[in-house]
Amino acid sequence: MADDLKSHLISSFEKNVRFDNRGLLDFRNVVIEYSVSKNAEGSARVKVGDTEVVVGVKLMIDKPFPDTPDEGVIMVNTEFLPMANPDFESGPPGIEAIEQARVVDRGIRESKMIDLKKLCIKKGEKVWIVSIDVCTLNDDGNLLDASALGAMAALKSARFPEYENDEINYKTHTAAKLPMKKQPVAVTVYKIGKHFFVDPSKEEEQNIDARLTITTTEDNTICALQKGGDCPLTLDDITKMLDIATKISKELRSKL
Amino acid sequence: MGKLIIQDKAVVVPGETLAEGMDYLPGAGTYRLGDKILAEKLGLINIDGRALKLIPLSGRYAPKRNDVIICKVIDVTFGGWRFETNSAYSAMLSVKDATSDYIARGADLTSYFDIGDYVVAKITNVTSQKLVDLTTKGVGLKRLRGGRMIKVNSQKVPRIIGKQGSMVTMIKKATNCNIVVGQNGLIWLSGEPKDEVTAVSAIRMIEANSHIKGLTDKIKDYLGFTGEVGEPEHKEYEHKENEHKEYGHKEYESSQNDDNN
Numbered sequence: 001m002a003d004d005l006k007s008h009l010i011s012s013f014e015k016n017v018r019f020d021n022r023g024l025l026d027f028r029n030v031v032i033e034y035s036v037s038k039n040a041e042g043s044a045r046v047k048v049g050d051t052e053v054v055v056g057v058k059l060m061i062d063k064p065f066p067d068t069p070d071e072g073v074i075m076v077n078t079e080f081l082p083m084a085n086p087d088f089e090s091g092p093p094g095i096e097a098i099e100q101a102r103v104v105d106r107g108i109r110e111s112k113m114i115d116l117k118k119l120c121i122k123k124g125e126k127v128w129i130v131s132i133d134v135c136t137l138n139d140d141g142n143l144l145d146a147s148a149l150g151a152m153a154a155l156k157s158a159r160f161p162e163y164e165n166d167e168i169n170y171k172t173h174t175a176a177k178l179p180m181k182k183q184p185v186a187v188t189v190y191k192i193g194k195h196f197f198v199d200p201s202k203e204e205e206q207n208i209d210a211r212l213t214i215t216t217t218e219d220n221t222i223c224a225l226q227k228g229g230d231c232p233l234t235l236d237d238i239t240k241m242l243d244i245a246t247k248i249s250k251e252l253r254s255k256l
Numbered sequence: 257m258g259k260l261i262i263q264d265k266a267v268v269v270p271g272e273t274l275a276e277g278m279d280y281l282p283g284a285g286t287y288r289l290g291d292k293i294l295a296e297k298l299g300l301i302n303i304d305g306r307a308l309k310l311i312p313l314s315g316r317y318a319p320k321r322n323d324v325i326i327c328k329v330i331d332v333t334f335g336g337w338r339f340e341t342n343s344a345y346s347a348m349l350s351v352k353d354a355t356s357d358y359i360a361r362g363a364d365l366t367s368y369f370d371i372g373d374y375v376v377a378k379i380t381n382v383t384s385q386k387l388v389d390l391t392t393k394g395v396g397l398k399r400l401r402g403g404r405m406i407k408v409n410s411q412k413v414p415r416i417i418g419k420q421g422s423m424v425t426m427i428k429k430a431t432n433c434n435i436v437v438g439q440n441g442l443i444w445l446s447g448e449p450k451d452e453v454t455a456v457s458a459i460r461m462i463e464a465n466s467h468i469k470g471l472t473d474k475i476k477d478y479l480g481f482t483g484e485v486g487e488p489e490h491k492e493y494e495h496k497e498n499e500h501k502e503y504g505h506k507e508y509e510s511s512q513n514d515d516n517n
Contacts, residue, residue, distance in 0.1 A: 004401055004402050004403070005404060005405075008402055008403060008446075011449070012449035012452075015448075015449045015450065017449035017450055017453060019404060019452070019453070019456075020453075021453040021457070203404075
């Protein structure tokens with residue numbers, strides 16, 4: 001039956017129709033809400049169709065890594081909560097959750113969107129640590145793009161807490177924002193048969209051959225790539241996927 | 257002397273008193289506590305003579321004898337198959353209820369139904385411990401090939417099927433899709449991609465507007481259907497106690513020919 005559904009999907013894609021009547025390159029409706037959590041320094045809720053994630057940003061002060069004594073630290077953590085999908089199990093993050101966290105992390109880190117040098121308070125001793133937590137509330141496909149978009153929105157809404165005499169007062173937030181320079185957006189292009197599409201529903205996601213997550217900044221610089229799925233991609237495939245991703249990333253960025 | 261507390265077609269919540277005294281009888285979805293009859297679920301009350309019946313507004317499917325359901329194979333055992341039924345309970349199909357073919361001891365059962373296959377089956381028995389037994393011997397009971405599956409609220413299934421199967425027959429005729437509706441809320445469709453989308457949106461519309469009167473006409477307008485509504489296209493409908501639960505089997509036979517494999 002699993003193969004049946006896949007061939008049914010392909011025959012539908014051949015006529016350029018998806019099961020929910022979207023075009024192959026149409027995103028579902030994207031809704032972004034900022035500052036949904038009072039206790040986090042920055043937060044956002046992102047809905048892509050029925051897929052829903054909440055992302056929180058926490059700012060802490062700690063020692064920097066010895067090899068980068070004058071730079072702040074970024075950490076991304078993703079959890080696939082059982083309430084999002086009955087297939088997710090509680091406990092330590094599984095391989096999919098770790099992959100997703102690393103893809104979100106790589107997009108933020110490699111685009112150099114945050115000026116880490118500005119997060120340094122005292123070289124070698126004290127730096128700001130930016131901790132990004134992604135909570136999945138509902139999984140109806142495409143958690144990856146939703147999480148990356150959510151992380152971006154949460155970082156945008158983040159405000160530094162008050163910091164005086166070596167103590168952080170989390171109760172009052174200042175107007176200072178994170179030192180951000182760019183807006184990387186991740187778009188995952190999926191492949192089934194010879195068809196490329198974006199923003200899969202759950203049943204489409206379960207039947208893909210390959211996927212490529214492409215994170216680009218405003219000037220179309222590619223800053224991160226992640227390939228998944230069982231089938232290989234040709235050079236020609238990747239060129240097509242890049243074209244699609246740069247186009248879609250503009251649409252997504254305009255929603256931020 | 258018994259007293260009725262609520263009116264016909266009233267919406268009640270669990271634990272609400274429906275009637276006092278012994279003159280009324282608790283039907284499906286209600287129970288007696290002392291000399292009162294209380295509601296078990298959230299739903300609409302239907303007064304049928306002395307019996308009080310409750311039609312639930314929401315909730316998971318509860319397996320019932322003689323229901324035709326669509327279920328998915330989750331395990332192949334020595335003597336049969338275990339199915340996921342979109343309810344709280346899984347169901348068993350033993351080899352002797354699956355086919356009249358001769359199957360040798362230790363034969364490979366996956367050639368009949370393999371894990372992940374969707375099968376139309378009929379519930380033969382539900383024990384007090386909620387062990388569900390199935391059969392696939394009967395008209396229209398078979399493995400589904402190709403097509404796609406959607407899930408709907410199982411409480412809305414009677415509306416989707418319609419009286420004498422009128423609603424589903426109309427959707428089938430208007431969209432040229434093969435459709436099988438399972439009582440457990442799973443619906444299988446197969447047709448041209450565009451037509452499937454139309455059929456799915458019509459079904460979703462019925463699901464969302466199930467309480468509205470004259471829904472058939474509304475759906476008829478939506479589909480732009482011009483034919484006669486209410487007359488099933490063929491007479492070989494299998495009649496069951498409940499007139500809402502009708503299953504045409506011509507579709508099952510025709511769908512056997514359009515395998516996607």
